[in-house]
Amino acid sequence: MGTVPPLSYSGFSAYEECPLRWKFRYIDKLPELPRGYFSFGRSIHSALEEFVGPLAKAAGVGIVPAGAPGTVQRTLRDFDARSGKVEPEEERTLPPPMPLPELLEIYRRVWVSDGYLSPEDEKRYFDLGADLLRRFHALFLSAPPCPIAVEQELDAQLDGIRVHGIVDRIDTTPKGALEVLDYKTSKELSWQDAKESDQLTLYQVLVERNYSRPVETLTLYHMRTLSPLRTPARGPDEVSELASRMGEVSDGIRAEVYDPRPGPYCQRCDFRARCPEWKEVPVEERARVFELVERYAELRRQGEGLRQEMEAVASELHEISEHLGVHRLSGRSGTVYRHKETPWVFPPEQVLPVLQAAGLLPRTSRVDGEQVARLLHDSKVPPEVRRTLREKGSRRAEWALRFERNGGRYRDS
Ligand code: SF4
Numbered sequence: 001m002g003t004v005p006p007l008s009y010s011g012f013s014a015y016e017e018c019p020l021r022w023k024f025r026y027i028d029k030l031p032e033l034p035r036g037y038f039s040f041g042r043s044i045h046s047a048l049e050e051f052v053g054p055l056a057k058a059a060g061v062g063i064v065p066a067g068a069p070g071t072v073q074r075t076l077r078d079f080d081a082r083s084g085k086v087e088p089e090e091e092r093t094l095p096p097p098m099p100l101p102e103l104l105e106i107y108r109r110v111w112v113s114d115g116y117l118s119p120e121d122e123k124r125y126f127d128l129g130a131d132l133l134r135r136f137h138a139l140f141l142s143a144p145p146c147p148i149a150v151e152q153e154l155d156a157q158l159d160g161i162r163v164h165g166i167v168d169r170i171d172t173t174p175k176g177a178l179e180v181l182d183y184k185t186s187k188e189l190s191w192q193d194a195k196e197s198d199q200l201t202l203y204q205v206l207v208e209r210n211y212s213r214p215v216e217t218l219t220l221y222h223m224r225t226l227s228p229l230r231t232p233a234r235g236p237d238e239v240s241e242l243a244s245r246m247g248e249v250s251d252g253i254r255a256e257v258y259d260p261r262p263g264p265y266c267q268r269c270d271f272r273a274r275c276p277e278w279k280e281v282p283v284e285e286r287a288r289v290f291e292l293v294e295r296y297a298e299l300r301r302q303g304e305g306l307r308q309e310m311e312a313v314a315s316e317l318h319e320i321s322e323h324l325g326v327h328r329l330s331g332r333s334g335t336v337y338r339h340k341e342t343p344w345v346f347p348p349e350q351v352l353p354v355l356q357a358a359g360l361l362p363r364t365s366r367v368d369g370e371q372v373a374r375l376l377h378d379s380k381v382p383p384e385v386r387r388t389l390r391e392k393g394s395r396r397a398e399w400a401l402r403f404e405r406n407g408g409r410y411r412d413s
Pocket of ligand 1: 018019020021260261262263265266269270271272275276277278
């Protein structure tokens with residue numbers, strides 16, 4: 001059994017996308033190629049951390065972690081508008097935001113050069129970053145937010161799963177609760193992205209488990225347009241939906257299930273040369289593999305032909321048996337018996353809910369008539385469930401052939 005590390009959002013989503021890629025990245029620790037857009041995002045994040053950090057440090061002194069002695073985790077209802085703004089416990093002087101030239105100097109210092117396609121490509125990104133930092137700085141000065149933490153590393157338990165994350169920024173809201181922000185430097189971003197972001201849901205859990213104030217707002221901050229895409233904090237159903245998916249990922253890692261899951265992510269996967277879905281057959285084995293595939297295709301073709309021929313002969317046997325009014329037809333090697341069968345038929349749309357409610361789906365993941373019919377005689381299945389299944393099903397009479405070789409027996413069709 002594998003050890004499950006604390007799950008971060010990126011680890012969780014990487015496993016959901018492709019368990020094998022997760023293994024290459026997190027167990028085998030294989031390096032991935034640097035990419036310009038990642039370097040760009042890292043540079044912007046680092047510059048903002050140094051810009052907002054000193055203010056958050058000073059403003060966040062009064063906001064105690066949930067686990068601190070004498071504190072109680074409160075819910076959002078404790079923070080209605082009348083409770084007013086968050087007041088620092090004692091008067092504190094916040095440092096003025098650093099001037100723009102200083103921010104741009106930091107940006108130059110923390111700039112990550114890896115992964116750009118060319119010097120021109122890198123310059124284009126650098127200029128874009130400088131421009132958006134200029135605009136961010138102006139906006140920050142004209143409408144100062146109230147950050148209390150930046151690049152905050154947090155750990156928690158979610159339904160028994162260890163989770164981990166580094167939250168870009170945490171602000172206080174006018175109600176005295178918290179706003180969790182994640183900076184995004186991607187080109188496109190919509191409010192729907194914020195509404196459906198698993199990352200924000202996980203960050204809400206992390207912040208709520210670590211701070212004495214509730215999370216009121218979750219925000220993806222689109223850096224290119226300086227748009228805060230705000231959504232209300234998630235409800236219990238959304239949190240539990242994420243917990244259940246993280247539980248599946250955690251179980252998969254524990255059971256060391258690392259199967260490839262080919263899909264759109266393969267296009268930007270750096271491990272294709274190692275992946276069985278994409279790896280090429282070595283030159284020296286190609287001829288043998290080619291022959292095997294051809295033989296397999298030929299046998300399949302023959303098998304299909306034989307099946308069709310057998311069905312045609314069976315149909316002729318049915319006809320002649322019916323025409324002659326005879327149910328026993330003998331040949332040299334054995335005898336064909338024609339008889340009536342009455343298999344059960346269960347309409348899936350009616351039977352699936354019954355199986356689901358009775359907790360029988362793991363044993364019958366799809367509606368297999370024979371399998372469900374066996375449940376009708378299973379004493380471990382409650383009588384009322386058996387009765388309902390019987391009512392939903394019906395029996396269809398059909399003719400079948402049974403072949404008895406001289407010395408053996410086969411049911412054919
Ligand atoms: S190439 Fe596709 S299937 Fe293979 S490891 Fe990468 S993402 Fe997974």
